[in-house]
Amino acid sequence: MRKHVRKLKDELVKRGLDAFLAIQNTRYLAGTTAAKAVIVPTDGPPVLICSRLEFDQAKREGWIRDVRAFSRWRAPLRPGERVSFCEPLQLIADCLRELGTRAVGYDRGGKKFVRKLRAAHAASYRELPELMLELRKIKSKEEVTLLQRAAKIAMNGMRCAAESVTVGRTELEVAAEAEREMRIAGSEGTPFPTIVASGRNSWLPHASATRKHLRRGELVVIDFGATWGGYASDMTRTFALSPTKKQLTLIGLVKRAQKAAIGRVRNGAKASNVDKAARIIISRVGYAKFSPHGTGHGVGMEVHEPPGLAPDSKDILRERMVITVEPGIYVPRVGGARWEDMVLVTKKGCKSLTA
Numbered sequence: 001m002r003k004h005v006r007k008l009k010d011e012l013v014k015r016g017l018d019a020f021l022a023i024q025n026t027r028y029l030a031g032t033t034a035a036k037a038v039i040v041p042t043d044g045p046p047v048l049i050c051s052r053l054e055f056d057q058a059k060r061e062g063w064i065r066d067v068r069a070f071s072r073w074r075a076p077l078r079p080g081e082r083v084s085f086c087e088p089l090q091l092i093a094d095c096l097r098e099l100g101t102r103a104v105g106y107d108r109g110g111k112k113f114v115r116k117l118r119a120a121h122a123a124s125y126r127e128l129p130e131l132m133l134e135l136r137k138i139k140s141k142e143e144v145t146l147l148q149r150a151a152k153i154a155m156n157g158m159r160c161a162a163e164s165v166t167v168g169r170t171e172l173e174v175a176a177e178a179e180r181e182m183r184i185a186g187s188e189g190t191p192f193p194t195i196v197a198s199g200r201n202s203w204l205p206h207a208s209a210t211r212k213h214l215r216r217g218e219l220v221v222i223d224f225g226a227t228w229g230g231y232a233s234d235m236t237r238t239f240a241l242s243p244t245k246k247q248l249t250l251i252g253l254v255k256r257a258q259k260a261a262i263g264r265v266r267n268g269a270k271a272s273n274v275d276k277a278a279r280i281i282i283s284r285v286g287y288a289k290f291s292p293h294g295t296g297h298g299v300g301m302e303v304h305e306p307p308g309l310a311p312d313s314k315d316i317l318r319e320r321m322v323i324t325v326e327p328g329i330y331v332p333r334v335g336g337a338r339w340e341d342m343v344l345v346t347k348k349g350c351k352s353l354t355a
């Protein structure tokens, strides 16, 4: 997290800013979920702003020493607490003034918020939502370790899900088995609602899990992730219960498309070309019309972050990005199939984190 602040400072200097106000990327910078805002001046240590409720947590979990809390009402303080009795915005403005900032970048804030902030501390404010996302694309060694662990947990969850895919069980039961396994293995939670989509649900790319029972002759798309140290994982497998030939072909097809796409992943590759490699395989059998989504996305603290792997993507893959590769085909009345793995981009290729 210290490293993330250092990287951010380099960017601030390049852009002629003298501070960054993070409202959205607080955990990435501070290493704790307690921060409401983090102020990073180009010179000097960062300041963590939190609610008084979270003062202790911020101190314990985070690495930033300068922790300042706000409380909207006056109350007696314990020794060591540093609390301003004001609105959070006022505390942020006071800090920005104290640091002598004139040009401030920020990641997110509504028009009203920025207007009020400007009134409380006059400076030029620039909304730079892509700046942090750009930094977050490339993972540090420590982040890769966390993502690897999150991926391992998901793999074990998937093994468990595989065992519970049997005729008569409900989608929710299968989801519960996988989630239970991951929880016990240390997952902080699922980064998105677990998908167990069987039969007619399988051809909806964004189904969740329902009370529907699994039946013979159905495909079952299972897509979920775990969270470890704030980092997400994401993987998908497709199972079949006494499948037809056509259904088996679908599964074979997404696996082949995925293999072709993964074959294109390497430092310097265009993300759109990785997507294309999968799309060509799918188009050859006339299924392009059944493949409506991009082939993958970056994974980090959020399960969906840049880069995007899609026909219109401008991203270039770089070493130490972590992405998913997940072609999917959804044929109404036949079934849906998706195969997703998380890979770490390397100089010459990639390394799977979910295999």
Ligand SMILES: [Mn+2]
Pocket (backbone or CB within 6 Å): 234, 235, 324, 326, 340
């Ligand atoms: Mn995914």
